[in-house]
Amino acid sequence: MIEAHSLTMIYGNGHKATDDISFDIMAGEIVGFAGPNGAGKTTVIKMLTGILKPTSGNVVINGYDINKDPIKAKMSFAYIADNPDILIQLTGLEYLNFIADMYEVSEDVRKKKIGTLSERFGMSDVLNLQMREYSHGMRQKLMVISALIHDPPAWILDEPMTGLDPSAAFELKQMMREHAKAGNAVLFSTHVLEVAEQLCDRILIINNGKIIREGTLDFLRLDNPGMTLEEIFVKLTGRPETQA
Numbered sequence: 440m441i442e443a444h445s446l447t448m449i450y451g452n453g454h455k456a457t458d459d460i461s462f463d464i465m466a467g468e469i470v471g472f473a474g475p476n477g478a479g480k481t482t483v484i485k486m487l488t489g490i491l492k493p494t495s496g497n498v499v500i501n502g503y504d505i506n507k508d509p510i511k512a513k514m515s516f517a518y519i520a521d522n523p524d525i526l527i528q529l530t531g532l533e534y535l536n537f538i539a540d541m542y543e544v545s546e547d548v549r550k551k552k553i554g555t556l557s558e559r560f561g562m563s564d565v566l567n568l569q570m571r572e573y574s575h576g577m578r579q580k581l582m583v584i585s586a587l588i589h590d591p592p593a594w595i596l597d598e599p600m601t602g603l604d605p606s607a608a609f610e611l612k613q614m615m616r617e618h619a620k621a622g623n624a625v626l627f628s629t630h631v632l633e634v635a636e637q638l639c640d641r642i643l644i645i646n647n648g649k650i651i652r653e654g655t656l657d658f659l660r661l662d663n664p665g666m667t668l669e670e671i672f673v674k675l676t677g678r679p680e681t682q683a
């Protein structure tokens with residue numbers, strides 16, 4: 440459902456941020472994209488969503504190439520960016536309506552969705568405030584709600600738990616599980632391994648722009664018996680102080 444084929448990204452300054460990254464996320468799966476800061480997670484996600492054009496390689500989402508068939512591809516996934524600080528002069532409700540317009544969500548459906556999702560994330564009382572008044576966590580929750588309004592099959596989430604309070608994080612994890620169980624695909628990046636450990640069917644570990652290990656938790660533990668995911672991760676990627 441989310442296919443990355445040999446994604447290489449060389450930024451304008453010559454920095455090779457990702458090197459020949461390929462994976463395929465199937466319907467019904469939650470896949471965690473784990474790696475230290477600067478590993479290349481956001482770069483890959485921006486190529487998946489069509490924000491960045493890869494130097495080489497291509498992306499197919501729900502059968503549509505993100506660069507050849509961008510509208511159809513983009514209609515079929517929800518995206519949460521790593522930074523929720525956009526369009527902060529809009530009220531929460533204005534922003535949600537803007538997204539609902541873009542994805543052609545009917546008045547009836549959007550009203551129902553905005554109602555239930557706002558309730559679930561404790562945002563009902565603040566929808567008429569400008570987003571500049573929101574805390575980071577509230578902005579993040581609004582991004583989550585906006586991504587779920589149009590209910591597409593694939594979810595692509597860049598560090599979605601960052602800044603969420605425990606109950607919002609719980610709700611989001613629950614929704615990710617429900618979404619995958621209903622036969623959809625969820626890819627999320629994280630540098631917090633507990634989250635990956637709780638949620639994922641499969642984990643891709645990225646370091647220095649390359650996928651260095653991939654598989655189920657059980658598979659990753661096979662050559663590292665008795666180790667936690669965190670210990671395996673540190674062993675594979677090196678300790679933080681040795682990172683560039």
Ligand SMILES: Nc1ncnc2c1ncn2[C@@H]1O[C@H](COP(=O)(O)OP(=O)(O)O)[C@@H](O)[C@H]1O
Pocket residue numbers: 450451452454456474475476477478479480481482483
């Ligand atoms: N616009 C850019 N120009 C040049 N280098 C960049 C740019 N964006 C990110 N990088 C570099 O690419 C690497 C990967 O960054 P990123 O994808 O943001 O990693 P992650 O999301 O895993 O923390 C880092 O070394 C980062 O400094």
Ligand SMILES: [Mg+2]
Pocket residue numbers: 480481482521
């Ligand atoms: Mg990132």
